Amino acid sequence: MNSISATRxxxxxxxxxxxxxxxxxxxxxxxxxxxxxxxxxxxxxxxGNYPDLVDLIARFSSIDRLKETQKTYWMSMTEGVVxxxxxxxxxxxxxVHSRIGLSEDYYLGTYMVYLDIATSILQQVIPDSWHLxxxxxxxxxxxxxxxxxxxxxxxxxxxxxxxxxxxxxxxQAITQITQQLTGMISELNENxxxxxxxxxxxxxxxxxxHELLGELTGEISQIGKMGELIREISDQSHLVGLNAxxxxxxxxxxxxxxxxxxxxxxxxxASSRDAQGKIQSNxxxxxxxxxxxxxxxxxxxxxxxxxxSRSEELAVxxxxxxxxxxxxxxxDQQK
Numbered sequence: 001m002n003s004i005s006a007t008r009x010x011x012x013x014x015x016x017x018x019x020x021x022x023x024x025x026x027x028x029x030x031x032x033x034x035x036x037x038x039x040x041x042x043x044x045x046x047x048g049n050y051p052d053l054v055d056l057i058a059r060f061s062s063i064d065r066l067k068e069t070q071k072t073y074w075m076s077m078t079e080g081v082v083x084x085x086x087x088x089x090x091x092x093x094x095x096v097h098s099r100i101g102l103s104e105d106y107y108l109g110t111y112m113v114y115l116d117i118a119t120s121i122l123q124q125v126i127p128d129s130w131h132l133x134x135x136x137x138x139x140x141x142x143x144x145x146x147x148x149x150x151x152x153x154x155x156x157x158x159x160x161x162x163x164x165x166x167x168x169x170x171x172q173a174i175t176q177i178t179q180q181l182t183g184m185i186s187e188l189n190e191n192x193x194x195x196x197x198x199x200x201x202x203x204x205x206x207x208x209x210h211e212l213l214g215e216l217t218g219e220i221s222q223i224g225k226m227g228e229l230i231r232e233i234s235d236q237s238h239l240v241g242l243n244a245x246x247x248x249x250x251x252x253x254x255x256x257x258x259x260x261x262x263x264x265x266x267x268x269x270a271s272s273r274d275a276q277g278k279i280q281s282n283x284x285x286x287x288x289x290x291x292x293x294x295x296x297x298x299x300x301x302x303x304x305x306x307x308x309s310r311s312e313e314l315a316v317x318x319x320x321x322x323x324x325x326x327x328x329x330x331x332d333q334q335k
Contacts, residue, residue, distance in 0.1 A: 003083040012082065017143055021136035026080030028126070028133050033075065035121050040070045042117045043110075053106060060100050074114075077140050090144055094151025107148050111141040 004012075012018075025032075044063055047053050057063060079086075097107055115138055122130040 003085070004087075005084060008084065008087055011146065012143065015139055015142050015146075017082065017136075017139040021139055022080045022082060024132060024136050025078045025140070028129075029075070029078035031122070031125055031133075032078050035125060036071050036074050038121055039074055039114070039117050040067050042121075043070060043113060046113055046117075050106075056100065056102060077137060082140075082143070087147060090147040091151045091154070094148040095155055097148075098152050098155040104149070104152055107152075108145050111145050115141055 044067060047057075057066060094107070115134070118137060119130070119134050122133055126133065
């Protein structure tokens with residue numbers, strides 16, 4: 001057991017694996033060579049009872065290839081040397097099995113399977129010393145199982161380290177996005193507030209315009225009534241003029257001057273009636289246009305109010321997003 005660190009030597013001492021054990025195994029190398037095929041065949045007959053193990057082997061290798069590997073492993077128990085190079089090799093093999101997805105249960109269970117097979121065979125081959133060889137072999141298997149656990153733990157630490165790095169990169173990306181998002185949200189909030197203010201002002205102006213339209217409609221109605229009054233006066237004037245013309249005709253020569261006046265009265269009445277008709281026509285056109293303006297106002301006013309409501313909702317959303325950005329920033333600071 002040359003070229004081994006103090007820490008590793010302490011590990012060997014704890015499980016009782018001594019130079020005497022290694023020498024005992026080395027002395028029985030011919031026996032191990034004699035039974036190696038039988039041991040490995042028994043082992044893979046046992047593995048064949050577990051379909052998930054068979055599937056795993058099929059994905060990465062083959063039974064025949066692994067049998068050769070296991071023969072080499074079996075014979076390595078009799079090399080008589082456990083040093084740092086041996087330990088590093090065992091850890092490297094453990095890392096490979098961890099990477100391909102072999103569970104710790106199966107890996108550690110393999111040593112017990114080997115031990116049972118070895119005990120059964122060696123009892124027949126070396127009946128006088130099998131128990132000494134099995135004791136030394138079990139110490140080797142125990143060391144290997146510790147190294148396997150170390151390898152798997154190392155692999156898990158690598159995964160955790162990679163996960164931490166990924167998390168770090170994710171948090172850095174979140175930080176950058178958060179900074180950009182904060183600026184965008186601030187601008188969005190200001191724009192939403194400005195839109196909301198304009199929409200409210202527009203709605204208020206339209207409400208005032210609606211009141212003015214109502215007042216204007218009332219005044220136009222009054223003008224319409226005045227037009228009706230003018231028409232009545234025109235009709236009465238026409239009637240008076242007609243009666244005057246009749247009376248002037250009865251008066252003969254004395255009524256000629258009065259007849260001229262009566263004729264002018266009738267002309268004035270006709271002109272007034274025509275003017276009233278035009279006024280009435282114009283008023284009707286104005287009323288139609290006012291009606292259209294009022295309908296358009298209602299549509300625009302409703303839209304302005306909806307705009308104001310949505311702008312307020314947008315402002316609330318921006319505030320929520322701003323809080324989210326702040327929470328993300330705090331998360332990044334806590335990493």
